[in-house]
Amino acid sequence: MxxxxxxxxxxxxxxxxxIATYQRLARAGLPIPKTIVSPKVFLQHDLEKFSYTEAVIKELGFPMIVKEAFGSFGEQVHLIQEKSGLLDIIRRLHGKPFMFQEFIQxxxxxxxxxxxxxxxxxxxxxxxxxxxxxxxxxxxxxxxxxxxxxxxxxxxxxxxxxxxxxxxxxxxxxxxxxxxxxxxxxxxxxxxxxxxxxxxxxxxxxxxxxxxxxxxxxxx
Missing domain, CATH: 3.30.470.20 (ATP-grasp fold, B domain)
Known part of the structure; x- marks a missing residue:
């Protein structure tokens, strides 16, 4: 109209x-937490065999943040302390877009x-x-x-x-x-x-x- x-x-x-927001911010060169967008995976396979989980841990360490792409009031933001918790949240969020982030302690x-x-x-x-x-x-x-x-x-x-x-x-x-x-x-x-x-x-x-x-x- x-x-x-x-x-x-x-x-x-x-x-x-x-995710789209962080991509815009990164493209503009503004300071953001180090961020890795989760790839789409098929959970009939063992997550332990996916090398990306180890790469995420190596890059971000623990504790780290797992944040869903859509949500409000902080309810879709998770603080992860160890590998077992990371694998658990990945399974729980299967089918949803989310990302891994550096925790700004x-x-x-x-x-x-x-x-x-x-x-x-x-x-x-x-x-x-x-x-x-x-x-x-x-x-x-x-x-x-x-x-x-x-x-x-x-x-x-x-x-x-x-x-x-x-x-x-x-x-x-x-x-x-x-x-x-x-x-x-x-x-x-x-x-x-x-x-x-x-x-x-x-x-x-x-x-x-x-x-x-x-x-x-x-x-x-």
């Missing part, structure tokens, strides 16, 4: 698919959510879990306002641009020396952000939409 939409369907589709139970609108970060919060490696608020993590560094803001905006998002919630992990992109949420929950920071991201999103439409109208 030739209507401008926010966000675009392709942006949402890429954001929903974590320096960010255990902690991350930062930065809300990007247009070309800037409008609000940010730190999330801390007491008894979980994941920092999802829905799983019980606490929140506190956060003042991102210039590097973190620049990285968050760049990450949003890799999927051509008008607005997005960018989750960053605390790497050993610098931030690492964990996820891009094209439809991030902004209620928790409002409760935590007092900033209503919806105001900034509405302004961005109006300005974009007005500038588009002028250009035409």
């Amino acid at each position: 030739d209507l401008q939409v926010f966000n675009k369907a392709e942006t949402i589709a890429v954001s929903d698919d974590k 320096t960010s255990y139970g902690t991350d930062v959510r930065l809300q990007v609108v247009g070309n800037r970060v409008v609000a940010a919060m730190k999330r801390i879990a007491r008894d979980d490696f994941r920092a999802n608020v829905t799983a019980g993590a606490s929140m506190e306002p956060y003042h991102p560094t210039y590097t973190e803001e620049k990285l968050a905006v760049a990450a949003a641009k890799t999927i051509d998002a008008d607005f997005a919630g960018i989750d960053l992990l605390f790497g050993k020396t610098s931030p690492v992109v964990c996820e891009i949420n094209s439809n991030a929950h902004i209620r928790n952000l409002l409760n935590c920071t007092g900033t209503n991201a919806a105001d900034f999103i509405a302004d961005h939409v109006l300005q974009s439409i007005q500038s588009e109208g002028v250009s035409q």
